[in-house]
Amino acid sequence: MPIKIDLRYISRSLKLDSMENFVYNVKTKIIFGRNTEDKIADEIKLIVPNGKVLLHYGGGSIKKNGLYDKVIAQLRLANIEFVELGGVQPNPRLALAQEGIKICQEQNIDFILAVGGGSVIDSAKCIAVGAVNEENFWQKYYVERQEVTKALPIGTVLTIPAAGSESSGGSVITDEVNERKIYANGDVLRPEFSILNPELSYTLPKYQIACGAADILAHIMERYFSNSVGVDFTDQLCEAAMKSLIKNAPEAIVNPLNYDVRAEVMLAGLYAHSDCLGVGRVGDWATHDIEHELSAIYDIAHGEGLAIMFPAWMKFVGKNNPHKVVQFAENVLDITLGTEEEKIAAAITTLKNWFKLLGLKNNLREFSEISQEKFQLMAKRCTPNGTLGNYVELTTTDIFEIFSIAW
């Protein structure tokens, strides 16, 4: 397979020698399967035997499907003292996290239990950081991205397979006042335990399953699209994970009560972001950062934003550094005929069709609230350091072009 590389576009972080050194440090105890939510109280007591818990959750869904009652009853039966803070929205807000921090500090909370999807868990992590760090934690860990080294311990009960926050060390929060969606990182932010019962995802609306699947696929692709060499093994793990997800996610939408399919999707979501597929590689998180600008300003669902931006990004990088896009076409989508250019085009079409099959939009113009006016602003905000990304190093102009492709 001939590889054409336009050197202008290759990242300075490109190393042509071999697999990157890495540290893999995932402490999260994963408890996966039917009825595993019955273990919440036991697991909390293992970590904080006499602790006081902040129970953190989102809107009404866990109240409607009975999970809320189940959790409350279990905590009471186990004599675990707790305070509640619900109301987390998609694209979770700093203001609510600050409310949680105040509760933790005033009421001497020792542990945060997040029941919900990635937004709830990310919000819980923000509270966990703010509760035990100085007042300017937002500036230090989110804005400046210093590594978080101290936080309250948290546990999760996952209801949406998507963000991978159930084992990741990341927390993405929206500062609604300044329309910024930014993240903090640190191994200390990985939950102590996460309970994953695929049945808890049965009642999710199809749209949320679809957005979740887009997020999961993006997490794998962002590790996969790499210039690192000597990483065939993780390449193949990523390809296996993408194939499995591409097959199972549409099934999960058609048959919401199929345990097997839900379990496969939930497991893929976990693996996609726990980093076991991404060790030793320099990934490329440009698309996530580009999408964050979109959802910060327009408050669209993160997964749907990714579903639109990823094919656009792929079209752009396919011109400048095609080798991994061709490999994706061949090994993940079984597109084996045609020239490199044709394979890339076919892969992008296939990917867009898959997102459409999931019920997601394909173009930014399909959103009535989005206009082309802010493309320049968003492109600029993506590149505070001049460029963004590693597989292809994007300039502000390049990102503007990607937004235009996505229009």
Add this chain to the structure above:
Amino acid sequence: MPIKIDLRYISRSLKLDSMENFVYNVKTKIIFGRNTEDKIADEIKLIVPNGKVLLHYGGGSIKKNGLYDKVIAQLRLANIEFVELGGVQPNPRLALAQEGIKICQEQNIDFILAVGGGSVIDSAKCIAVGAVNEENFWQKYYVERQEVTKALPIGTVLTIPAAGSESSGGSVITDEVNERKIYANGDVLRPEFSILNPELSYTLPKYQIACGAADILAHIMERYFSNSVGVDFTDQLCEAAMKSLIKNAPEAIVNPLNYDVRAEVMLAGLYAHSDCLGVGRVGDWATHDIEHELSAIYDIAHGEGLAIMFPAWMKFVGKNNPHKVVQFAENVLDITLGTEEEKIAAAITTLKNWFKLLGLKNNLREFSEISQEKFQLMAKRCTPNGTLGNYVELTTTDIFEIFSIAW
């Protein structure tokens, strides 16, 4: 693909409904790459800031290749007090572990640093258990296989990609007096950290690389050969790992100084036994148990024993429960032509040829010290509970037949 199942041979543990519930709890911090052995002292101090360390290792190889000197110099420079215990042999012995336990108890050791391959790490784990448990720890945790819940913390510097003990919760020890090779298990036995520098494997003899590769492949196959359903995702991860290893291990033997290839093999060894490939599945560890009887009595290398026993096991189960063997032939070895029987036969031939390519024996009769006389005894000792294995539940007679196939 038509699947013929002989129900007499299917395990009672077979569940036809869906992915198994599981707990995944791997705390080990993996530090992977060039020069990572420079971090030993820092990592120890993170766990036991003022601790006293038992430095545990094997024969002369780490003294010859300079690793020993490097470790000693680093511990001294960091003012870490330590006691040494070398001399671990392949198929590590209980007697040496008991010596280590005595040292730990008499000298108030807080932490064990194992520098070597799986034998050294397994020996360190045995010491870690014995040092903080009652005198009858051997009976309780190894003979009766009660879960280990208390042990000294350990760290490892891996020199041989093979056993996966660098992140597993298992310890396999030989009681040389009673010719028994048995194991203990517990999450608490997983190392606190493991340092994996592929360069440290450069000086290994080819035979050890070959035996290691056989052990790694067996660890993946023992997870792969499963009757669990709804596990396509982990099936595909296992297949990716096997393909990668099958490609890279012979390369590692031909080009001992190729970092990329050594890194891929070392990473495969880690993944093969950390269980990320095996979650939610009922595996089949019959071949490992069968081989343990061989190496307990004849003291042959574990990896070479597996290289002989696995194809023999596969031939036997291929007759009684072919579906996964056919899938292995098709998806891992790309054998797509022929009937199911022909595919199975071709897979076994290919597998044996691969082991031969690595320089390993194919039949038990090639060992001058092994005779057919003890087949009955070994088969009996494999089946203290009547049968062995899950993919196919083997009787004593079946295991005798497998030994005969391997002759």
